[in-house]
Amino acid sequence: DVKVTQSSRYLVKRTGEKVFLECVQDMDHENMFWYRQDPGLGLRLIYFSYDVKMKEKGDIPEGYSVSREKKERFSLILESASTNQTSMYLCAISLGDVNEQYFGPGTRLTVT
Amino acid sequence: QKEVEQNSGPLSVPEGAIASLNCTYSDRVSQSFFWYRQYSGKSPELIMSIYSNGDKEDGRFTAQLNKASQYVSLLIRDSQPSDSATYLCAVNMNRDDKIIFGKGTRLHILP
Numbered sequence: 001d002v003k004v005t006q007s008s009r010y011l012v013k014r015t016g017e018k019v020f021l022e023c024v025q026d027m028d029h030e031n032m033f034w035y036r037q038d039p040g041l042g043l044r045l046i047y048f049s050y051d052v053k054m055k056e057k058g059d060i061p062e063g064y065s066v067s068r069e070k071k072e073r074f075s076l077i078l079e080s081a082s083t084n085q086t087s088m089y090l091c092a093i094s095l096g097d098v099n100e101q102y103f104g105p106g107t108r109l110t111v112t
Numbered sequence: 113q114k115e116v117e118q119n120s121g122p123l124s125v126p127e128g129a130i131a132s133l134n135c136t137y138s139d140r141v142s143q144s145f146f147w148y149r150q151y152s153g154k155s156p157e158l159i160m161s162i163y164s165n166g167d168k169e170d171g172r173f174t175a176q177l178n179k180a181s182q183y184v185s186l187l188i189r190d191s192q193p194s195d196s197a198t199y200l201c202a203v204n205m206n207r208d209d210k211i212i213f214g215k216g217t218r219l220h221i222l223p
Contacts, residue, residue, distance in 0.1 A: 094209045
């Protein structure tokens with residue numbers, strides 16, 4: 001079974017704080033993704049990574065950065081949290097040649 | 113702009129009936145197609161993948177792909193209240209590992 005874990009299920013932070021969201025996978029997969037999901041807007045890709053120390057911008061990278069120092073861990077960083085970053089954040093990994101993506105449980109972030 | 117379109121619903125179906133969910137996509141060269149189920153407050157769960165034209169069956173679920181018409185559908189037979197969820201259609205369009213998600217169709221199974 002594919003196992004993707006995220007550091008927190010619920011998180012409340014204040015405007016201006018630096019926020020770290022962590023994603024860990026246990027199957028040595030190369031491809032990892034960060035999405036946010038908002039009502040009416042669906043899933044939007046923030047950043048993705050194909051390997052250690054590699055990162056690619058998705059559709060909405062502004063206000064975010066990522067870090068991938070080890071293959072199993074992909075971190076999403078909000079440098080200075082803002083209220084419009086209140087959202088559900090989802091990490092995913094993809095398998096092999098068929099590009100099936102499997103999601104972690106998600107982190108619901110509230111920025112006040 | 114590469115897009116995946118779904119009717120947002122809600123789609124209400126009586127228990128025991130067949131639920132039919134549809135999805136269209138914009139890029140003719142798309143290769144891989146997926147259906148995810150998402151319960152409220154939870155993350156999406158992959159339930160079906162389909163890669164070639166025709167039908168693919170898995171238990172009560174059947175995915176149908178028609179590349180010429182650029183649509184993919186999901187049929188759920190003998191619908192159960194536990195099937196009530198949002199169903200996301202997703203398409204891999206670029207031969208890379210990114211997939212594009214539709215905004216989902218809310219399905220409500222009426223007991």
